[in-house]
Amino acid sequence: MDSVLAGAAGWRSGPPVGRSAEEVLGGLPWLRHALDEALTGTDGLREDAGQEQRLSAVVVPVFGEDGTQLGACARLRKSELPGPEAAREPQALCPGAAEERRAREHLEHQTSLLRATFDSITDGVIVVDLARRITAFNKRFQEMWGLTDAMMEERDAEKALASVEPWVTAPAQFIAFIRQGFEPSSAYRDYIVELRDGRVFECGSIPQMLGDAIIGRIWSYREVTAERQALAEQGRLLAAEHEARERLEESFALLDTFLNHAPIALGFIGRDLRCLRINDALAALHGRRREDDLGRTVREMTPQLAPIVEPLIRQVLDEGIPIIGLNMTGEGPGTSGEQRHWNVSYYPVRSASGTILGVGAVVAEITEEYRAQAERDRLLREAEEAIRVRDDFLSIAAHELKTPLTPLKLHLQMLKGQADASGHVVAPRHVDKALAQLARLSVLVNDLLDTSRIQAGKLELTTEPIPLREFIREVLSDFRGTNSLHSLWFEAPDEPLVIRGDRARLAQVLANLVENAFKYSPSGGTVRVTALRMGTEACVSVKDEGIGIPKEEQAHLFERFFRARNAPISGFGGLGLGLYICRDIIERHGGRIWVESEVEHGSTFHFALPCL
Ligand code: ADP
Numbered sequence: 163m164d165s166v167l168a169g170a171a172g173w174r175s176g177p178p179v180g181r182s183a184e185e186v187l188g189g190l191p192w193l194r195h196a197l198d199e200a201l202t203g204t205d206g207l208r209e210d211a212g213q214e215q216r217l218s219a220v221v222v223p224v225f226g227e228d229g230t231q232l233g234a235c236a237r238l239r240k241s242e243l244p245g246p247e248a249a250r251e252p253q254a255l256c257p258g259a260a261e262e263r264r265a266r267e268h269l270e271h272q273t274s275l276l277r278a279t280f281d282s283i284t285d286g287v288i289v290v291d292l293a294r295r296i297t298a299f300n301k302r303f304q305e306m307w308g309l310t311d312a313m314m315e316e317r318d319a320e321k322a323l324a325s326v327e328p329w330v331t332a333p334a335q336f337i338a339f340i341r342q343g344f345e346p347s348s349a350y351r352d353y354i355v356e357l358r359d360g361r362v363f364e365c366g367s368i369p370q371m372l373g374d375a376i377i378g379r380i381w382s383y384r385e386v387t388a389e390r391q392a393l394a395e396q397g398r399l400l401a402a403e404h405e406a407r408e409r410l411e412e413s414f415a416l417l418d419t420f421l422n423h424a425p426i427a428l429g430f431i432g433r434d435l436r437c438l439r440i441n442d443a444l445a446a447l448h449g450r451r452r453e454d455d456l457g458r459t460v461r462e463m464t465p466q467l468a469p470i471v472e473p474l475i476r477q478v479l480d481e482g483i484p485i486i487g488l489n490m491t492g493e494g495p496g497t498s499g500e501q502r503h504w505n506v507s508y509y510p511v512r513s514a515s516g517t518i519l520g521v522g523a524v525v526a527e528i529t530e531e532y533r534a535q536a537e538r539d540r541l542l543r544e545a546e547e548a549i550r551v552r553d554d555f556l557s558i559a560a561h562e563l564k565t566p567l568t569p570l571k572l573h574l575q576m577l578k579g580q581a582d583a584s585g586h587v588v589a590p591r592h593v594d595k596a597l598a599q600l601a602r603l604s605v606l607v608n609d610l611l612d613t614s615r616i617q618a619g620k621l622e623l624t625t626e627p628i629p630l631r632e633f634i635r636e637v638l639s640d641f642r643g644t645n646s647l648h649s650l651w652f653e654a655p656d657e658p659l660v661i662r663g664d665r666a667r668l669a670q671v672l673a674n675l676v677e678n679a680f681k682y683s684p685s686g687g688t689v690r691v692t693a694l695r696m697g698t699e700a701c702v703s704v705k706d707e708g709i710g711i712p713k714e715e716q717a718h719l720f721e722r723f724f725r726a727r728n729a730p731i732s733g734f735g736g737l738g739l740g741l742y743i744c745r746d747i748i749e750r751h752g753g754r755i756w757v758e759s760e761v762e763h764g765s766t767f768h769f770a771l772p773c774l
Pocket of ligand 1: 674678679682683706708709710711719724725726727728729736737738739740741742764765
């Protein structure tokens with residue numbers, strides 16, 4: 163409401179916005195009434211005469227683009243009242259003249275309003291009466307259809323229709339549609355017209371009414387070419403996208419089929435290190451199902467290996483060079499502590515333009531192969547060791563068997579020489595030496611025979627109760643006086659210590675331990691033999707002050723052919739069979755044998771047997 167209207171209405175209570183018309187226009191009831199009428203869709207000219215001036219108002223309804231009424235508008239005009247003379251005179255002279263003038267003014271106003279509206283809208287509009295005469299049109303209509311002024315001047319709708327016919331792509335339907343509209347009908351009609359030059363018009367038509375009577379039809383045309391094109395383009399893009407997606411899904415389905423039936427584990431990691439594709443085999447290595455791994459990061463999928471795997475994948479993404487055949491070791495799911503082995507390769511995956519989209523991972527489990535290889539390596543090492551032991555044994559055996567032969571031959575030759583020279587007198591010294599060498603030979607041969615008996619499980623025992631103290635004393639008596647370098651001591655408790663065993667075999671064990679104690683104490687010293695009761699067992703120990711045995715070799719001492727590395731062949735001859743035989747004999751008696759030793763500080767061999 164402007165200030166003129168506010169003044170005329172006598173409104174002085176501030177800005178009228180938001181206040182009701184009833185309130186604001188309290189001083190102009192006739193105008194409020196006219197506005198009420200206009201709000202029902204009718205327009206008009208209203209006036210009121212006051213003291214000094216006449217007020218008149220054009221009141222029109224206001225419609226939106228879609229045809230709905232938005233409100234009503236009033237334009238107020240003030241004019242001075244003529245003097246009493248003047249007023250009286252013309253009215254007296256021409257009582258209807260003022261009324262007519264006002265009506266004409268109103269009509270002119272309405273027409274100009276309509277014209278302006280008509281020409282300013284962006285739709286092309288034409289009005290045709292029932293006689294098919296063009297009663298109104300706007301410039302836009304003329305432009306849209308390229309109709310000349312001359313043609314429009316003729317006002318002949320049929321003629322205008324004929325002239326636009328060649329423009330239309332489907333003229334027959336278009337003409338039928340228009341002609342249908344020439345018939346009086348209250349229906350709203352619409353139609354899409356496509357023109358040969360590519361333009362598209364949306365056509366709508368409504369009847370033109372005069373009161374209740376249909377007097378013609380109003381046609382409006384709106385160019386929708388761009389919208390149509392955009393719509394068509396959008397449709398085309400949608401279809402293309404749909405097709406592309408279908409094709410992609412098809413190829414993914416194909417890919418998944420291949421992936422899932424592949425005998426090795428496969429996956430595809432995106433640039434953000436998230437899993438985009440994975441097959442059952444690879445997901446199973448993570449202890450999950452394929453669906454559960456999709457979208458997870460490398461770290462989420464395999465937290466243990468992530469510190470190794472992530473930098474490798476990043477390297478492939480950065481450099482585009484594959485990493486092939488990497489051996490990885492780790493724990494698999496649900497196998498606590500068990501190490502598994504994989505052969506892993508990473509390949510860059512590129513788009514058609516060469517951009518690296520991600521990394522393809524190929525993982526082959528090689529735990530079995532790895533174990534088989536480790537087993538093969540172990541067997542190979544054992545075989546090599548066995549060959550080495552055999553070779554060592556052969557050279558030692560040859561040496562050991564040959565050593566007594568030379569002196570034996572020498573002594574026998576001397577015996578023969580003496581016999582030849584002095585008749586039948588033979589020096590006992592030579593006989594003793596020859597016998598000693600023979601004894602050495604028979605020990606070696608017996609050891610070999612015992613070993614093969616043990617191997618064949620044929621070493622038999624003939625057992626009897628043995629009072630240990632007397633028995634040990636008897637065995638040791640054979641050693642007394644044979645060795646000037648060493649002294650031999652024996653200690654045993656007074657209490658009786660009786661075991662059950664094979665006298666000859668147990669004597670062989672004890673003799674072997676004492677011989678070793680002498681043999682491996684090249685600088686002499688005391689060899690102490692003790693017998694003790696240890697609970698239910700009798701324990702016999704042989705202690706020397708010799709070269710000792712390296713710690714790491716002690717566990718192998720009782721194996722066949724084993725000789726410690728600090729026991730060189732020269733000076734310490736032996737086949738590495740004595741302790742092996744001792745262990746077998748003791749264990750056959752239900753006992754056990756072990757050693758305590760320190761290099762350079764001597765060794766103590768113990769064996770324990772159940773007491774009777
Ligand atoms: P060998 O005939 O070689 O003596 P043994 O089976 O009796 O065979 O002994 C095996 C190995 O144990 C010996 O070669 C030696 O290296 C070591 N050994 C045995 N007894 C002793 C000991 N008292 N002191 C140091 N080493 C010993």
